[in-house]
Amino acid sequence: MIQRTPFANALTYGVMIFGFLLLIGPFIVIVSGASQTFQQVNAIPFSFVPQDRLFENMGAAWSRANLGTAMLNSFVMASLVTVGKVALSALTAFAIVFFRTPLKGFFFWMVFITLMLPLEVRVVPTYAVAADLFQPVRLLISAVTGFEVSVDWNLLNSYAGLTLPLIATATGTFLYRQFYLTLPDELAEAARMDGSGAIRFFIDMLLPLSRTNMLALTTIMFVYGWNQYLWPLLMVTDPQYKTTMMSLVALLPSDNGTPDWNVTLAGSLIIMLPPLIVVAVLQRWFVRGLVATEK
Amino acid sequence: MADIAIRAVRKSYGKNPTLHGINLAFASGEFVVILGPSGCGKSTLLRMIAGLEDITAGEIAINGKVVNRLEPRERGCAMVFQNYALYPHMTVAGNIGYALKVAGVPKAERLRRIEETAKIVGLSDYLDRKPAALSGGQRQRVAMARAIIREPKVFLFDEPLSNLDAKLRVIMRAEIRKLHQRLQATSIFVTHDQVEAMTLADKLVVMNKGVVEQVGQPLDIYHRPASIFVASFIGSPAMNLFEAAVDVDGACLAFGGTKMPIDRALAGRLGARHVTVGIRPEQCVVAPEAKGVSIKVDFVEELGSGRVIHSELNGHPFAASVDEHTRARPGDRITLELPLAQLHLFDQETGRRIHVDLEPRAVSSAASHPTLQAV
Numbered sequence: 001m002i003q004r005t006p007f008a009n010a011l012t013y014g015v016m017i018f019g020f021l022l023l024i025g026p027f028i029v030i031v032s033g034a035s036q037t038f039q040q041v042n043a044i045p046f047s048f049v050p051q052d053r054l055f056e057n058m059g060a061a062w063s064r065a066n067l068g069t070a071m072l073n074s075f076v077m078a079s080l081v082t083v084g085k086v087a088l089s090a091l092t093a094f095a096i097v098f099f100r101t102p103l104k105g106f107f108f109w110m111v112f113i114t115l116m117l118p119l120e121v122r123v124v125p126t127y128a129v130a131a132d133l134f135q136p137v138r139l140l141i142s143a144v145t146g147f148e149v150s151v152d153w154n155l156l157n158s159y160a161g162l163t164l165p166l167i168a169t170a171t172g173t174f175l176y177r178q179f180y181l182t183l184p185d186e187l188a189e190a191a192r193m194d195g196s197g198a199i200r201f202f203i204d205m206l207l208p209l210s211r212t213n214m215l216a217l218t219t220i221m222f223v224y225g226w227n228q229y230l231w232p233l234l235m236v237t238d239p240q241y242k243t244t245m246m247s248l249v250a251l252l253p254s255d256n257g258t259p260d261w262n263v264t265l266a267g268s269l270i271i272m273l274p275p276l277i278v279v280a281v282l283q284r285w286f287v288r289g290l291v292a293t294e295k
Numbered sequence: 296m297a298d299i300a301i302r303a304v305r306k307s308y309g310k311n312p313t314l315h316g317i318n319l320a321f322a323s324g325e326f327v328v329i330l331g332p333s334g335c336g337k338s339t340l341l342r343m344i345a346g347l348e349d350i351t352a353g354e355i356a357i358n359g360k361v362v363n364r365l366e367p368r369e370r371g372c373a374m375v376f377q378n379y380a381l382y383p384h385m386t387v388a389g390n391i392g393y394a395l396k397v398a399g400v401p402k403a404e405r406l407r408r409i410e411e412t413a414k415i416v417g418l419s420d421y422l423d424r425k426p427a428a429l430s431g432g433q434r435q436r437v438a439m440a441r442a443i444i445r446e447p448k449v450f451l452f453d454e455p456l457s458n459l460d461a462k463l464r465v466i467m468r469a470e471i472r473k474l475h476q477r478l479q480a481t482s483i484f485v486t487h488d489q490v491e492a493m494t495l496a497d498k499l500v501v502m503n504k505g506v507v508e509q510v511g512q513p514l515d516i517y518h519r520p521a522s523i524f525v526a527s528f529i530g531s532p533a534m535n536l537f538e539a540a541v542d543v544d545g546a547c548l549a550f551g552g553t554k555m556p557i558d559r560a561l562a563g564r565l566g567a568r569h570v571t572v573g574i575r576p577e578q579c580v581v582a583p584e585a586k587g588v589s590i591k592v593d594f595v596e597e598l599g600s601g602r603v604i605h606s607e608l609n610g611h612p613f614a615a616s617v618d619e620h621t622r623a624r625p626g627d628r629i630t631l632e633l634p635l636a637q638l639h640l641f642d643q644e645t646g647r648r649i650h651v652d653l654e655p656r657a658v659s660s661a662a663s664h665p666t667l668q669a670v
Binding site for chain 1: 342345346347366367368372373374376377378379380381382383384393394397398441445
């Protein structure tokens, strides 16, 4: 519905501004609060004017929550999740769309079902698997031979444990599947006539063609990986593998200590920055990748 | 260069058969056109030769070697697709040279061959462009260059001209023909356009509903269509077809109040039955009254070089092509002579041609035929 009347225009602008304020409000509070002194941030009423103490507060927050390690861990985790997810999605969708096998439908539905099982739903069994990877093998061996073998291998406190369960989901596969379906069949056939095999076709055609798609998925997955809270909390006991989301707690003022919310806000600002930068840099492709395919 | 043999080839999708046993043989260097309406299985047949579709039964041999189980790249075929299927992210040079790149041809030689090929199709100035920046005709040329560069034994064209506008189509048609004369590779060209088919083909294959209706030289098929389907599909405007009864005693063909005398022995051979009679619009001749069949003009199509008069005969639509000097207006009655030698007879049950010479001495030429008179 497209119409242009002064009243409708005013109404749309009103709604848009309201929504904008709703979204930007907390962010303004963080930025201005993070740049104020301890007295200013606790003053009533709260002043929305940014002050000049931003970097001091950030420094304090950095050392208090040991953000150096946490940021590195989160960055590694988010990057691994992103790369793994993009690679896995591109390949699974490739298999589902371009290969003719009788089991195609079965595999498609297997992937589809995982959409209904996000990590939060299967967190307990996933933890059980991650904590003891060889359990099924041990059970099998003892059932068949009667021997008890003690092989121990777990993924707790490791990057593999942090990322693998997050990679194995179907969201990206669907984005890729939709993209592959928009490509004409003749493209694959022309490549076949030109002598290109499946792998070659994937590398020479699909990867370059899916660039926007890939960047869109990268954006989504990086933010998703960065924001993970529940899973790292379960997996990680070693402070060396702490992620930023777990460090947020350390930023809160202690119950009886000074209520230095300015430091807390500065810390959360630091933590917000990497996904913000990724979105800002990639947003152009992000929108293009989700909205339309390149012609 | 290669000959192609197609032996008892069948294709089914699930339980739906689309090709019912095709037998064809193409000589080396021949330009074959497969013509048929959409859904007749012509593209499927082409794709089976290319190796893009499995062969349900039967076998296809290229140069005497059965290729049923070979990958497309091992068959030595190159294909031009209807929508060109260019690689959108590659330049024209990249598109043309991709097959060589896959084959591992060294870069220097690749570039040389890309330039050579581009020159053949007149794309030398566009090698750095992306397909999106090309016109329809140029994209078509890229698609052809991509096929040429591989120096294939067999060229396959899957309705390559149907996405072009009418003018460009005529130009590209001529270019394809020239290209074939130059390269002499066996070519198979699939189309639903009978003008393309008539102009390009050394050998024409007419298909309908998964079977081959007729194979032959274009002019033979035009002059002696083997079935009602071929008769109505080839030629524009389409051949007039109407029902007539063979009157053995009166030795004539009777339809709509008209009786056309035929040879008495011939009438006896045909026997008393109903047949479908066909005559091409361009072979109807306007005649003075009482010398032919009288029809009432429904409407007239102007073509510039002539006009087509549309009317009805015996309940069937009937068209006659006349020259520009013959004037007719809707509602007029005109008399048409239907030269006996130009009539085609078809069996009503099987739809096949009845091979008889209604006018034994006549050789095919429109004028100066003894004609039949309306009684």
